[in-house]
Amino acid sequence: MTIENKKGWISWFNPFKYGTDRWMYALHRLTGIVLGVYLMFHVVETSRILEGAVTWNSLMVWLDYPFGPHFGPLILSAVLLAAVYHALNGLRLTIVENGLMLPKPYRPEYPYKPRSLRGLNNFLKIFLGFFMIAISAVGIIYIFTGAIL
Amino acid sequence: MRESQIMFIQYMTGLLILVFGSFHFLLISALAPTTDKVLYSYTYLNGIRTLAGGTLYYSTVKAVYTSLMWGSVFELLLTFLVFHIFNGFRVILSEQFPGSKAEKIITYSVLIAAMIVFIWGSRTIVLMLNGGL
Amino acid sequence: MQEIALKGFGEVVKTVTFRVKRYSPENADMPRYMEYKVPVQRGMTILDGILYIKEHLDHSLSARYSCRMGICGSCGMIINGKEKLACQTQILELGKDLIKVDPMGNYEIVKDLVPDLSKLFRNHQKVKPYVLREEESPTSEYLQTPEQREEYAMFTDCILCGMCLSACPTNAADELYLGPQALAQGFRYISDNRDLGFEERLNVLDSKHGVWRCHFSGACSEVCPKGVDPALGIQLLRQLLTENIFVKHKQKGTTRGPERKSASGVS
Numbered sequence: 001m002t003i004e005n006k007k008g009w010i011s012w013f014n015p016f017k018y019g020t021d022r023w024m025y026a027l028h029r030l031t032g033i034v035l036g037v038y039l040m041f042h043v044v045e046t047s048r049i050l051e052g053a054v055t056w057n058s059l060m061v062w063l064d065y066p067f068g069p070h071f072g073p074l075i076l077s078a079v080l081l082a083a084v085y086h087a088l089n090g091l092r093l094t095i096v097e098n099g100l101m102l103p104k105p106y107r108p109e110y111p112y113k114p115r116s117l118r119g120l121n122n123f124l125k126i127f128l129g130f131f132m133i134a135i136s137a138v139g140i141i142y143i144f145t146g147a148i149l
Numbered sequence: 150m151r152e153s154q155i156m157f158i159q160y161m162t163g164l165l166i167l168v169f170g171s172f173h174f175l176l177i178s179a180l181a182p183t184t185d186k187v188l189y190s191y192t193y194l195n196g197i198r199t200l201a202g203g204t205l206y207y208s209t210v211k212a213v214y215t216s217l218m219w220g221s222v223f224e225l226l227l228t229f230l231v232f233h234i235f236n237g238f239r240v241i242l243s244e245q246f247p248g249s250k251a252e253k254i255i256t257y258s259v260l261i262a263a264m265i266v267f268i269w270g271s272r273t274i275v276l277m278l279n280g281g282l
Numbered sequence: 283m284q285e286i287a288l289k290g291f292g293e294v295v296k297t298v299t300f301r302v303k304r305y306s307p308e309n310a311d312m313p314r315y316m317e318y319k320v321p322v323q324r325g326m327t328i329l330d331g332i333l334y335i336k337e338h339l340d341h342s343l344s345a346r347y348s349c350r351m352g353i354c355g356s357c358g359m360i361i362n363g364k365e366k367l368a369c370q371t372q373i374l375e376l377g378k379d380l381i382k383v384d385p386m387g388n389y390e391i392v393k394d395l396v397p398d399l400s401k402l403f404r405n406h407q408k409v410k411p412y413v414l415r416e417e418e419s420p421t422s423e424y425l426q427t428p429e430q431r432e433e434y435a436m437f438t439d440c441i442l443c444g445m446c447l448s449a450c451p452t453n454a455a456d457e458l459y460l461g462p463q464a465l466a467q468g469f470r471y472i473s474d475n476r477d478l479g480f481e482e483r484l485n486v487l488d489s490k491h492g493v494w495r496c497h498f499s500g501a502c503s504e505v506c507p508k509g510v511d512p513a514l515g516i517q518l519l520r521q522l523l524t525e526n527i528f529v530k531h532k533q534k535g536t537t538r539g540p541e542r543k544s545a546s547g548v549s
Binding site for chain 2: 452455456457458459488489490492493494497523524526527
């Protein structure tokens with residue numbers, strides 16, 4: 001059953017030759033795993049609120065300053081970035097993976113640029129990319145300063 | 150269940166998480182039931198830094214948890230998230246370890262892990278609805 | 283005119299180094315890279331380079347090729363990290379002095395640059411790549427308009443080179459995955475108006491290692507030497523299957539044309 005020449009999962013993260021979709025696939029998978037692990041941690045962490053005000057408040061302080069100043073906000077920002085990316089790319093995938101906003105079958109012409117990866121799919125990437133930058137900027141500014149717009 | 154049905158739920162929960170997750174993010178910022186809308190607001194008591202307010206302060210978070218509306222939002226979000234995440238893990242793992250025997254092990258272990266996380270999270274939400282332990 | 287066209291033909295433009303992966307499972311030695319210096323003439327393809335090595339430098343190098351013009355799909359290999367047909371890739375167009383040639387990934391290797399494509403053919407067979415009808419031996423052809431043919435025509439260009447399976451990140455981990463080629467062919471026959479085999483193919487396509495393990499990384503379409511765009515076929519197939527959850531997909535199956543009296547009457 002084993003194949004000597006199998007590229008293995010490490011090739012998910014070696015997307016240098018195949019265009020943007022491959023990058024986005026690798027990032028989508030990576031952020032998905034990160035967010036999944038974060039949820040488990042988050043569920044455990046929030047369940048400590050049952051233990052009362054003192055425990056909760058000291059836990060929150062520790063999470064803000066776990067290993068040094070601004071380390072907590074940095075982790076939060078990373079999670080926010082992962083969540084925003086995963087959400088918006090997921091929105092794009094929900095659309096295109098169900099065949100919407102993709103071209104009808106066409107006659108390929110040399111030099112064979114696949115249209116499924118371009119056209120409206122590219123438009124979606126750029127459109128949602130702007131959203132991603134805007135939302136994560138607002139979020140990260142809020143995390144660090146507490147300013148809402 | 151057919152794989153197409155499972156994946157349809159995967160897409161739908163994804164969209165619902167997008168909606169409910171935005172509420173969740175707004176809840177710790179703009180919609181937080183507190184006047185000082187920062188994550189942490191500190192005061193210095195005798196030179197020791199203590200949490201005095203902010204959207205993650207105990208009373209703020211408790212006010213959120215005890216409201217039935219936010220409680221149900223959290224519960225729904227948790228349900229969707231648990232399905233979406235653990236189905237995603239199942240997909241990744243079953244791609245990594247193909248084969249019918251591995252498939253069974255993966256499905257059941259992921260199911261058990263999902264149940265544990267779901268019950269643990271629901272316990273917090275339900276108990277906090279009544280004001281904690 | 284001919285003199286101008288042939289100007290510079292046969293001149294050695296530069297010398298490039300081919301770094302070729304050598305592996306012989308029979309001798310059970312580890313895969314290793316060997317370097318060959320190849321003088322490059324204008325118009326020389328990677329396949330020509332490999333044949334030069336075979337003729338002049340190392341007779342033991344193995345590669346599979348047949349038509350040398352991008353029709354047969356035999357000479358797919360990884361050239362400088364990306365799947366390409368060796369016969370369609372100009373050495374000078376790559377613009378590199380070092381050319382790394384690997385066999386296609388995700389296949390077993392027969393020897394050196396020759397992958398064992400039986401996985402590709404097995405998967406292709408699983409989706410039943412032929413028009414399925416109840417009739418055992420039809421006596422006349424099924425009717426189809428040119429517009430109806432356009433709905434799947436692009437997927438018929440597939441030459442079974444297997445490069446999409448090598449580029450696919452799902453296939454890199456999942457050995458049971460059908461692969462872009464088989465899934466696109468599945469869509470090609472389902473969207474054919476003569477076909478009635480949707481239900482029959484559903485068990486294979488809608489399985490745990492079927493169409494839903496595609497995550498649209500687009501690598502298959504990116505490397506396809508014929509522009510078949512398998513990723514598009516897979517997404518359109520998925521659309522069909524999603525709709526099939528709510529409204530059962532019904533294939534009409536086109537009617538037959540007038541009866542033929544004898545086989546010789548068919549032009």
